[in-house]
Amino acid sequence: MARLATIVRREALNSTVTLMEVDAPLIAKKALPGQFIILRVDEQGERIPLTISDYDRKKGTVTIIFQKVGLTTNLLDGLGRGDHILDFVGPLGTPTEIPEGTGKVAVIGGGVGCAIAFPQAKALHNAGIPVDVIAGFRSKDIVILEDEFRKNCDHLYLTTDDGSYGEKGLVTNKLKALIDGGNEYDLVIAIGPIIMMKFVCKTTEPYGIKTIVSLNPIMIDGTGMCGGCRVSVGGHVKFACVDGPDFDGHQVDFDELIRRNAAYKGREKEVFKDHICRLQQLKDRM
Amino acid sequence: MINQNPKKLPMPEQDPQIRSHNFNEVALGYTDKMAVEEASRCLGCKKPACVDGCPVNIHIPAFIAKVAAGDFKAAYEIIAQTNSLPAVSGRVCPQESQCESRCIRGIKGEPVAIGRLERFVADWYRVHIERRPPRPVSNGIKVAVVGSGPAGLSCGGDLSKLGYDVSIFEAFHTPGGVLVYGIPQFRLPKEIVRHEVDGILALGAELDTDTVVGKTITIDELFEQGFRAVFVGSGAGLPMFMHIPGETLCGVYSANEYLTRVNLMKAYREEYDTPIQHSRSVAVVGGGNVAMDAARCAKRLGAEHVYIVYRRSEAEMPARQEEIHHAREEGIEFHLLNNPTRILDNGEGSVGGMECLCMELGAPDASGRRRPVEVPGSEFILDVDTVIMSLGTTPNPLIRSTTPGLDTDRKGCLIVHEDTMETTRSGVYAGGDAVTGAATVILAMGAGKKAAAAIHRTLSGSEL
Numbered sequence: 001m002a003r004l005a006t007i008v009r010r011e012a013l014n015s016t017v018t019l020m021e022v023d024a025p026l027i028a029k030k031a032l033p034g035q036f037i038i039l040r041v042d043e044q045g046e047r048i049p050l051t052i053s054d055y056d057r058k059k060g061t062v063t064i065i066f067q068k069v070g071l072t073t074n075l076l077d078g079l080g081r082g083d084h085i086l087d088f089v090g091p092l093g094t095p096t097e098i099p100e101g102t103g104k105v106a107v108i109g110g111g112v113g114c115a116i117a118f119p120q121a122k123a124l125h126n127a128g129i130p131v132d133v134i135a136g137f138r139s140k141d142i143v144i145l146e147d148e149f150r151k152n153c154d155h156l157y158l159t160t161d162d163g164s165y166g167e168k169g170l171v172t173n174k175l176k177a178l179i180d181g182g183n184e185y186d187l188v189i190a191i192g193p194i195i196m197m198k199f200v201c202k203t204t205e206p207y208g209i210k211t212i213v214s215l216n217p218i219m220i221d222g223t224g225m226c227g228g229c230r231v232s233v234g235g236h237v238k239f240a241c242v243d244g245p246d247f248d249g250h251q252v253d254f255d256e257l258i259r260r261n262a263a264y265k266g267r268e269k270e271v272f273k274d275h276i277c278r279l280q281q282l283k284d285r286m
Numbered sequence: 287m288i289n290q291n292p293k294k295l296p297m298p299e300q301d302p303q304i305r306s307h308n309f310n311e312v313a314l315g316y317t318d319k320m321a322v323e324e325a326s327r328c329l330g331c332k333k334p335a336c337v338d339g340c341p342v343n344i345h346i347p348a349f350i351a352k353v354a355a356g357d358f359k360a361a362y363e364i365i366a367q368t369n370s371l372p373a374v375s376g377r378v379c380p381q382e383s384q385c386e387s388r389c390i391r392g393i394k395g396e397p398v399a400i401g402r403l404e405r406f407v408a409d410w411y412r413v414h415i416e417r418r419p420p421r422p423v424s425n426g427i428k429v430a431v432v433g434s435g436p437a438g439l440s441c442g443g444d445l446s447k448l449g450y451d452v453s454i455f456e457a458f459h460t461p462g463g464v465l466v467y468g469i470p471q472f473r474l475p476k477e478i479v480r481h482e483v484d485g486i487l488a489l490g491a492e493l494d495t496d497t498v499v500g501k502t503i504t505i506d507e508l509f510e511q512g513f514r515a516v517f518v519g520s521g522a523g524l525p526m527f528m529h530i531p532g533e534t535l536c537g538v539y540s541a542n543e544y545l546t547r548v549n550l551m552k553a554y555r556e557e558y559d560t561p562i563q564h565s566r567s568v569a570v571v572g573g574g575n576v577a578m579d580a581a582r583c584a585k586r587l588g589a590e591h592v593y594i595v596y597r598r599s600e601a602e603m604p605a606r607q608e609e610i611h612h613a614r615e616e617g618i619e620f621h622l623l624n625n626p627t628r629i630l631d632n633g634e635g636s637v638g639g640m641e642c643l644c645m646e647l648g649a650p651d652a653s654g655r656r657r658p659v660e661v662p663g664s665e666f667i668l669d670v671d672t673v674i675m676s677l678g679t680t681p682n683p684l685i686r687s688t689t690p691g692l693d694t695d696r697k698g699c700l701i702v703h704e705d706t707m708e709t710t711r712s713g714v715y716a717g718g719d720a721v722t723g724a725a726t727v728i729l730a731m732g733a734g735k736k737a738a739a740a741i742h743r744t745l746s747g748s749e750l
Contacts, residue, residue, distance in 0.1 A: 002459060002495045002496050003494075003495070003496035003497065003502075026497075026502050026503060027502065030501070030502070040459055044552075044557050044558045044559055045559050046551060046558075046559040046560040046561075047459075047551070047560075071559055072559065086459070087459040087495070087496045088496065089457070089459075089496045089497075089498060089502070090498075090501065090502065091501060091502075092498065092501055220543060220546050220547065220551065220560075221457070221458065221546065223457055223498055223501075223682065223684060224523065224524045224682050224683075224684070225467075225521075225523065225524065225525070225542055225546070225682070226525070226540060226542050226543035226546050227524065227525040227527070227540035227542060227543055228539070228540075228543045230527075230533075230534055231534075232534055237527060237529070237533065237534060239524065242524075242683075242684070253534075256534055256635075259535075259536060259634075259635030260534065260536055260635075262536075262635075263536040263537075263563075263636075264561040264563075
């Protein structure tokens with residue numbers, strides 16, 4: 001039998017980002033921050049990785065948060081409470097390693113990346129490690145997880161590009177200001193758009209602050225078998241699915257990752273156009 | 287009457303011009319009449335050498351005699367005694383280096399076409415006999431099988447027949463392992479794999495897909511759940527790359543990725559979502575069967591030119607003769623004694639060509655094959671927009687890194703006792719590519735069988 005995952009909660013966090021809590025007891029039992037799952041929506045579907053946003057070992061549920069960006073995430077978004085995700089595999093990847101004796105940590109999330117930054121902040125906070133969170137968004141209407149972050153960190157700093165909420169500016173400006181203002185971070189964890197992670201790393205490098213990033217390359221199996229998720233780290237080729245998805249951000253070739261993630265861009269749009277009907281079909285079947 | 291024809295009866299095939307544009311099976315199989323005619327070439331040796339050449343010791347002359355007599359059902363039953371997947375092995379076994387290499391008829395002519403006959407019998411049975419063998423009575427003993435490729439299916443099938451409660455765990459969403467993600471539809475139709483898997487499930491085995499042992503559940507947890515033995519047939523693992531410049535450009539694939547997109551995810555079919563690059567010109571680096579499969583898929587996806595780039599000569603190619611022959615017929619172009627040195631960027635982060643160096647053969651190396659030596663200054667650029675690396679794999683560390691007590695060799699392959707396939711951890715058995723590194727389907731099946739027999743000996747205290 002396939003590991004069907006029944007959706008027990010579905011919540012639209014903003015117009016393009018959706019939260020789903022699904023019943024997946026085996027994964028919930030094992031999941032740790034930094035790990036991901038691979039899912040397939042239906043028989044014709046592709047396999048896509050999504051980092052685990054939260055898990056509840058008692059209830060046996062796993063939470064995923066995703067942005068509607070392509071065909072599969074749109075199909076997934078079409079599912080509601082009580083529906084099944086056809087295949088749901090995990091927990092995959094190596095959990096985030098927090099070095100023993102780590103002092104203060106800054107967790108930085110950008111946009112939907114906050115969904116993955118959240119379990120990091122929560123785990124650190126629960127472990128009694130001081131955590132500052134900087135969460136950046138384009139504008140007020142797409143802010144997600146504000147309350148959840150507030151409950152799971154020491155200080156939450158919200159920034160928006162247009163200044164419609166929190167402080168106007170980029171997460172990197174805020175980070176630099178906090179460091180220069182005397183905050184001594186042992187570690188920075190940055191999760192968000194590749195370009196944001198790249199510039200967070202550029203910001204922390206002169207200060208010599210270790211910076212962990214969570215990468216999201218294209219994958220198929222998620223167990224090391226296909227090698228599609230290769231990333232260059234410190235001049236070596238790594239497989240994000242088994243060696244990562246966390247890496248030392250100061251070693252990552254971000255520009256290459258941006259290129260590799262765009263490999264199917266043209267084609268996917270074409271497929272998406274042709275397959276709008278699939279969305280309807282999927283809804284009809286429910 | 288012995289058929290004295292020194293040659294094998296050819297098996298009908300799709301025309302190369304036509305088949306290089308479709309994913310339908312290349313070989314079409316014998317008709318009943320052809321099978322009887324070919325079977326009549328078998329001398330029925332008293333001491334059949336062919337049986338020794340078969341990793342699962344099929345009673346070859348016995349089943350062929352039944353084919354010659356037109357009793358195809360009886361022929362199938364003989365094969366099924368020792369082989370859980372005859373429709374598969376009849377298609378993908380390298381018979382020329384196994385059973386057929388030992389055939390007496392091969393001394394003065396061509397050997398009996400044992401593989402084609404095995405395939406015929408399995409296909410005949412699938413089409414004509416719907417009834418599955420009865421489900422054995424359960425003995426209540428739980429055995430776990432990790433991986434549903436040829437090793438796992440063969441081990442699980444044998445143990446199910448003996449009445450064990452077998453649970454097969456598969457990481458992918460579809461069972462079959464390399465038979466579904468690796469070997470293309472045109473060599474091994476997936477409907478056939480599914481039928482063989484269903485046959486094993488009909489014996490009572492349970493299948494859990496989407497389960498990555500080592501991640502979703504560990505081997506220790508399986509024992510805690512009451513499994514008395516675990517067989518690990520988790521397959522080959524991580525694809526190797528050359529570590530030359532340009533390997534992370536878009537359009538560079540491992541053969542594993544390329545084949546998985548095409549075969550498992552069905553990227554060749556419009557109604558499936560998984561994308562694949564539709565290439566103009568493709569270089570496949572490597573000379574094994576997997577390289578031939580990748581090249582032939584690329585051709586079928588519409589590439590104008592598909593090159594096999596191999597650093598030695600054809601004589602050293604590890605691929606089966608038949609695969610090389612089929613690839614050539616379909617228009618695959620061979621660049622032999624060429625070694626890639628770097629992959630060029632087209633200016634947009636994708637493949638814009640591949641630089642190669644000519645090689646010549648020097649003295650034999652450790653593998654006994656003549657070592658390729660670079661010819662200085664012989665660089666040239668191959669005009670390609672896609673590169674598929676088919677260089678083999680290294681074992682996946684997922685299970686060994688999460689299972690205490692499993693020892694591996696220097697290459698990371700699981701160490702097993704040769705006679706029992708038991709690993710260095712009591713109760714854990716292993717076979718197939720996880721033990722041998724990349725090898726053949728039939729060797730994996732043989733290992734699964736051997737492990738099943740050993741598990742049965744240990745758990746029941748009796749011989750098969």
